[in-house]
Each structure stands twice: as structure tokens, then as C-alpha cells.
Amino acid sequence: MHLQNPICVERKLGDTEASYFLPSRESGVNDMYLHLGFTTQSRTVERDRIAHVWAILRLRHPLLASSVEMHDYHDIRFVSKAYPSPEGALQDANDNLEYRNGTKDELLDSYLNGPRTLSAKRLSCLILSHDEHRLNTSDSEDWKNYDLLICTTHYVGDGMALHQFANDFFTILSSKKENDELHELLKEEWRLRYGGQFSAICLPISLEERLPPGPAGKFYQATSRVDFMNSQDKVVGGHSFPKRSGNERKTIVPTVAFDEERTKKMLKLCKSHNVSISSAIFAICNIAWARTRNDKPHLPIMMYSALNLRPYLSPDEQNDSYWFIAISYFNIVLPGFFPSTDVAKIFWHRARSAKEQSTKIAKHRMVISRSREMAKERGDRARQWAKEDDDTARGVAKASPPLTAAVTSSAVEKPPSTALIGLSLLGNLDGMYKHAAFPQIKLHTLTTGSRQRSGAMLLFGYTFVGKLWVSLGYDENGFDKDVVDRFWANVLTSMEELLL
Structure with missing residues (x-):
């Protein structure tokens, strides 16, 4: 099934969300990051596998894949557009996934002090980095060190959301499912959100x-x-x-x-x-x-x-x-x-x-x-x-x-x-x-x-x-x-x- 005319859902930002959105506009003040350093086998972090897990979770948590439109100071809105197909969700996840080579310190310095990574059109992204010069801490040659940066704007969530998300992300990523099985899971997640009467397409309500x-x-x-x-x-x-x-x-x-x-x-x-x-x-x-x-x-x-x-x-x-x-x-x-x-x-x-x-x-x-x-x-x-x-x-x-x-x-x-x-x-x-x-x-x-x-x-x-x-x-x-x-x-x- 493909959506011929993807529907669009929006809601106003609450006071707390607005208090974080407005100062962030120029240079990304309060844009959050969670860095996790880990070791794993290289097959676990292949791009197609990471992208599938990222796409599944972006479907489950629609604010991550939304954008923000500001009409005036009292009318600022989250906007979420339905993906026309599971492949559309996967493409969007890939567009917000970046692979780099470098150290943890380089990764953090770039995010904290460089040009802004996020924007009102891009409320989240993943960055995976591997330092080729870093010695492996594992006895197995195939187990290597990686650094993951989960990036979101603060008006999308808080620290508790970040850590819960990271746990869910690694749980799915570490599962025994092959990539084709992950794609079936992605299709099922898309069907739950966008199949039938589109009843599940709604954004989480505000704190207030x-x-x-x-x-x-x-x-x-x-x-x-x-x-x-x-x-x-x-x-x-x-x-x-x-x-x-x-x-x-x-x-x-x-x-x-x-x-x-x-x-x-x-x-x-x-x-x-x-x-x-x-x-x-x-x-x-x-x-x-x-x-x-x-x-x-x-x-x-x-x-x-x-x-x-x-x-x-x-x-x-x-x-x-x-x-x-x-x-x-x-x-x-x-x-x-x-x-x-x-x-x-x-x-x-x-x-x-x-x-x-x-x-x-x-x-x-x-x-x-x-x-x-x-x-x-x-x-x-x-x-x-x-x-x-x-x-x-x-x-x-x-x-x-x-x-x-x-x-x-x-x-x-x-x-x-x-x-x-x-x-x-x-x-x-x-x-x-x-x-x-x-x-x-x-x-x-x-x-x-x-x-x-x-x-x-x-x-x-x-x-x-x-x-x-x-x-x-x-x-x-x-x-x-x-x-x-x-x-x-x-x-x-x-x-x-x-x-x-």
C-alpha cells in the first residue's frame, strides 16, 4: 500500500517546548546529545542495519521525524507528514544518519562548537564514528570501538527520553534479526501507523x-x-x-x-x-x-x-x-x-x-x-x-x-x-x-x-x-x-x- 496524498498532522508547541524552541533558532542553544562509546562486531553497525533500526524508532516516536513551523510567537507548530511507504521512512532515516571517522573528542567538539547539526526542519539525527587509529579493547579482532551520537532538539524531549531511546535502539540493533527481518518489522510498523483509517497518526501531547x-x-x-x-x-x-x-x-x-x-x-x-x-x-x-x-x-x-x-x-x-x-x-x-x-x-x-x-x-x-x-x-x-x-x-x-x-x-x-x-x-x-x-x-x-x-x-x-x-x-x-x-x-x- 502507498499513500497517494500523504496526510499531515500538526499541533502547537506548549509553553515549555516554546521556551526551548525560541532560543534555539539562531545557533542551536540547548540542542541535546547523548554520546555512547561501545564495542561490537562490524556487521552490527552496517549502515543498512542501523538505518532500519533508526527508521523503526522514528515511526514509533513521531516527534523525532517532525519539523517545526513558526507563524508567530504564540503559534509555533510541530508538523508531521506521513511517509508514503516503508521505503520512504527508510530513506528519511538514511538522510538523518551520518557515518564518520574520528575520535570521541572530535565528534563532541564538532557538535558543540561547530555549525549547528540540527534545525527546525531536522529535529534529530544519528552520527556513528569509528576511530581507525584507536586500539581495540577486545581480544577479538572483529570487535571494534565505535562512538554513537544521538542528537535531538531539547523541545522534542529530555534526558529520560534520550536514555530510554538508546536502550531500545541497542536492543533492536543487537537482536538476532537479519536485515530482511528488520525490513519486515519496518513494514509492520509503517502499517500500524499509516494503514487502515490512519488512526495511529497523532503527535504526543505537550507537558502542559x-x-x-x-x-x-x-x-x-x-x-x-x-x-x-x-x-x-x-x-x-x-x-x-x-x-x-x-x-x-x-x-x-x-x-x-x-x-x-x-x-x-x-x-x-x-x-x-x-x-x-x-x-x-x-x-x-x-x-x-x-x-x-x-x-x-x-x-x-x-x-x-x-x-x-x-x-x-x-x-x-x-x-x-x-x-x-x-x-x-x-x-x-x-x-x-x-x-x-x-x-x-x-x-x-x-x-x-x-x-x-x-x-x-x-x-x-x-x-x-x-x-x-x-x-x-x-x-x-x-x-x-x-x-x-x-x-x-x-x-x-x-x-x-x-x-x-x-x-x-x-x-x-x-x-x-x-x-x-x-x-x-x-x-x-x-x-x-x-x-x-x-x-x-x-x-x-x-x-x-x-x-x-x-x-x-x-x-x-x-x-x-x-x-x-x-x-x-x-x-x-x-x-x-x-x-x-x-x-x-x-x-x-x-x-x-x-x-x-
Whole structure:
């Protein structure tokens, strides 16, 4: 069966999606990547095989293969066109699949600092790289090292979607199915989506539509707004990295992995103190900064992190895709001073404080309304800034007025509290990667992040293949190099001192 007139499905971006789309237009700010280093036999990664798996998953997750059309700041749409045939889906997957030769570092540098890989017409792509000069780590000559880069825009999804996708990708790729069997699976997937009455052609709904609705009426809306503003006013932070301006952005991602034995020791120690490694890393950053630059000890240190909203969402009755963005943000505030005595005691106390703050935020009875208010505010702010940027580009000197009344909330009028750093704490990724499900592929390295704006910084922490990994993605031309180098060194030495 071939579609004579391929149908087209579209929907508006929600506030959270718009807040990521609008800043991405010029240079791809927040375009995500997930890098996975692995060994496998060369037949496993033949282009036709990879393309088939990629095509199957693009059918299952339609946002990956969609495009975005912007009509105005309040009308931005995902557009998905049905493939006329399974072969059309395979061709599209091939068009968004690239093979390269080179190292992992070259791959990441190209994606983070080179010309933008993605666009409003290309929301995802795969890049597979093989370093011909790298020695194989396997005893078998046919097992070689490869690097896979999964690239998507942030308004299509989040870290949880990336890791779930990677697990599904490797599971299908490692299966015993021959290429002709994969093609039959592709045809069946196409038939499910586009056969019959086309009932399955729909896009995953937005975060805001998935959030459970609160009571109707203006009173609830007003109280939700007041509660959100009050919660934002309570977070105070007075520390930041000294910045440098006027330099071209260059993002680097120094990464350290602790071996399995040391990782087990760290996790066991955290458990004995009734905290997670994630809470401990907040406290590590707090101490590392106090040891780096303690010029304002009277002011607290604020750090922000992403709140995974998936546990709170109502199911999408028409689309079971996990590719959608479902995050909000929260802040952890810890004291700025740090005594030189009782270091370990103070450290564990602050780790427990970070845990208590995180738990209180996640379990707060207003978490849904706060997330909705934050999404609305972020969307409004992004629209206003986008219009100002566009006016400036057109030579319109006067700044545009606020687009909506919501933008004039106190959270925007007052300068926001200063955050020292953002933390992306992904937890135990070995709970998401079912390594036993893809025995033909041995994963050994994982790095993740996104294209940044100038002067951005984000610290990542996670366990993967039994190891604890920490990485610092930042614009090395946007900060005082000596301060960042000292902070990063203090993070690592503090972990050695307090977690081992």
C-alpha cells in the first residue's frame, strides 16, 4: 500500500517546548546529545542495519521525524507528514544518519562548537564514528570501538527520553534479526501507523496538556500564581563564577569516571548516611566553591537542577511515545560559609539538607500548579526575549513591550536570585540500560549534554556500567579560567576526601 496524498498532522508547541524552541533558532542553544562509546562486531553497525533500526524508532516516536513551523510567537507548530511507504521512512532515516571517522573528542567538539547539526526542519539525527587509529579493547579482532551520537532538539524531549531511546535502539540493533527481518518489522510498523483509517497518526501531547488539571475558576488560578511567586521569592543565592565577555563560545566537557570498586564504596557510604549520591554532589559543589572563592560567606549558595515531571503526568491516550519534554526546575540553597573543622560532619549535614529540600519540592502539594506556572512564565519570557532579539536584528532600536500581563510578574521584574551552577543528576543509568538485552554490544562510555549559550555551565553526575561519572560542561572562553580550574579540582579532591 502507498499513500497517494500523504496526510499531515500538526499541533502547537506548549509553553515549555516554546521556551526551548525560541532560543534555539539562531545557533542551536540547548540542542541535546547523548554520546555512547561501545564495542561490537562490524556487521552490527552496517549502515543498512542501523538505518532500519533508526527508521523503526522514528515511526514509533513521531516527534523525532517532525519539523517545526513558526507563524508567530504564540503559534509555533510541530508538523508531521506521513511517509508514503516503508521505503520512504527508510530513506528519511538514511538522510538523518551520518557515518564518520574520528575520535570521541572530535565528534563532541564538532557538535558543540561547530555549525549547528540540527534545525527546525531536522529535529534529530544519528552520527556513528569509528576511530581507525584507536586500539581495540577486545581480544577479538572483529570487535571494534565505535562512538554513537544521538542528537535531538531539547523541545522534542529530555534526558529520560534520550536514555530510554538508546536502550531500545541497542536492543533492536543487537537482536538476532537479519536485515530482511528488520525490513519486515519496518513494514509492520509503517502499517500500524499509516494503514487502515490512519488512526495511529497523532503527535504526543505537550507537558502542559499532560499535567493533571486543578480546580476550575479564577480563585484557584490566583492562589496558584501567588504560591508560585512566593516560592520563587524564597530562593536566594549570592554566588557566581566570574565571567569574561567578548570571546567566541567554546564548550568543553572534562569528564572523570571512578572505577567500580571506588564507586561501590561511595554509594555504600552515602547509603549509611541516608542520602543519595545526587544529594552528596550538591554538598560537594557547595564545599568546592567555598574552598575556591569564599569572598561572600554571609550569602547562601544556590544551585539549580531539573525536576522530572513524568511521575506526575496523566497518560496520553492516543500516543504512547516517551519522546516529549517533561521537566521543570528547582533550586537547592546551602550556606556560603564553610568551617575548617568538622568538615565531614558539616558535609553530611548539608547533603541531608539537599535531600530534604529536594524531597520537599517533589512532594509538595502544589508541585503541579507550580510546574504549570513556571512553564507559563518561561514561555512568556522566551517569547518576549525572542521578539526583542528579532527587533534588534531588524534594526528596531526600541525594546518591545511585554507580550502578556504574566510577563510583568514580580519573578521577572525583580532580578532572579543568582545561581552558582546547574546540576544534572541522572541517578543510576544502569537501571535504564538493560545491558543483558544487547549482548552483541558492550557499552563502556557515556557522555551527555547540549549546545550551550555563551557563559553557560552545567555539572553532570550519574552511575553507568558500575562507575560513577562526573563531568563539567562549560564555555571555557566565558569564565575566569583559573577560578573554574580550581573549582573543578576542588570538586574532585573533595569527592576523594569525603566520599572515599
